[in-house]
Amino acid sequence: MSEPKDLVAVMDSDVRKTPRRIAFITKRTSPQVRVRDEDRVMTYPEVFFRAAVAIQVLAIALVVTSLLWDAPLEGLADPMHTPNPAKAPWYFLGLQELLHYFPPVVAGVLIPGLVVMALIIIPYFNINVEAEGLWLRDKAKRLRIFGIVVVVFCIFLAVFDVWVALVPTLIVAAFMLLAARTDPQTAKGFRQWLVRKPLSFWIMTWFLVELFVLTAIGTFFRGPGWSWVLPWRA
Amino acid sequence: MANTVDQLLEQVRENRIWRSIFRSGTGDSNLHKSLFVQQNVFLHLFSIKARKRTLEFSATWYLGAMTLGTFLILVITGILLMLYYHPSVPQAYADMKDLQFVVSSGVFLRNLHRWSAHAMVFLVFAHMFKVFYRGAYRPPREFNWVVGVVLLLVTLLLSYTGYLLPWDQLAYWAVTVGSNIASAVPVMGSKIRFLMLGGTAVNANALLRFYVLHCVILPLAAILFIAIHFWRIRKDGGIYAGEPAPEVESK
């Protein structure tokens, strides 16, 4: 087996199962033609059928929900009477929670802007494409950088009193340290799984945890004047 | 009984008029199954075959498919709701009351649209994280990830613009809170907010703008980008299946 030069011809010989195909592949192959002899199924009906089942299950769940619970409808809009608290839709409550700590330019423009930018560039950054465990190489150096970043970031959050974002950060950082203290040769189960996780995994997981915690707090734990309330007391 | 039904269906499918519309014809061969997909302008966004591994539930949790499902439900229920809705103040709110008390199944229709909208926002996030954690954003799928980010934003905007339409207190103040954020943009903040609302506060103009965005512009954008998204899945080599594919055998 030699490295394909410029042109390679591959012929699918299973004529009875599949229509005869001849593919001419230049050196920069697309991933689809690189695959040989993987089990394949026909999109129609197999894939469509499964997708239809998934959509059906979802539709039934939504219909049942709609029969059991009514969508909210309050009184006619009245610009003279501000409800307290006035809340955005739930998926923006994480942002509204941040508005409580930071000036609007930061919480309403800078942070969401950075999040969208970060999401877009994810696949273009090599650290995200690499799949190697974070602590498997250059451990000492990486631990130092990690320590500095976490401490600086936590001080920043503490200065602005953003405890709701600081606690999740510390929890994720604790798991990262646990991974760092795990020996990849001997560890088993969960810790073996942890130690294989690349940096991109940690960043995204931190983002997911923050998103979840901030949204939940904005939705359930905020009352009049954005004060702290317990949902079962409201 | 089942046999006669089958025969009848077969006859319909062999009919000249039917065949002039659907060229794939009848039959169970892989050729026919291929033509079924390939000869249909909508289905031909998809590849003819798929790797078996990618169909396992654990691969995608079918989150993308379910996101599409919520979108379809929203389009159907949305069109029905449009039949009863006027984007004007205060008629919009009265229409909500009519849906509640006058229109048959009006409450159900509105509930289904509302809960499906929440479900879509949730599912689109879930789908994104699932794609990320299985590493399916990596090249050559990087551009489809970007298309996905656009779809995420379109979904959020769809939901946000729809939130205002009932014109109740909840709608009015949620949108007011959101639009105030727009005015925090440096330099052009108040201009952006003015453009968005068609005025300096949430009023009848804002309702009309949100209505047009919600019922025309954003759904069209969503359909366009979903089409690109699906077509790119095919062009990027099908759904990501995990480990790198085996090398080509030369000769």
Ligand code: HEM
């Ligand atoms: C209206 C919204 C969306 C719809 C209807 C949709 C639909 C789908 C479907 C049906 C698939 C097939 C595989 C699967 O189910 O995972 C898919 C794959 C994919 N989606 Fe989405 N998606 C949407 C939004 C997003 C978002 C927000 C992202 C990420 C930011 C994204 C990124 C991707 C990528 C990269 C793939 C390819 C994965 C692979 O090849 O395995 N999509 N999408």
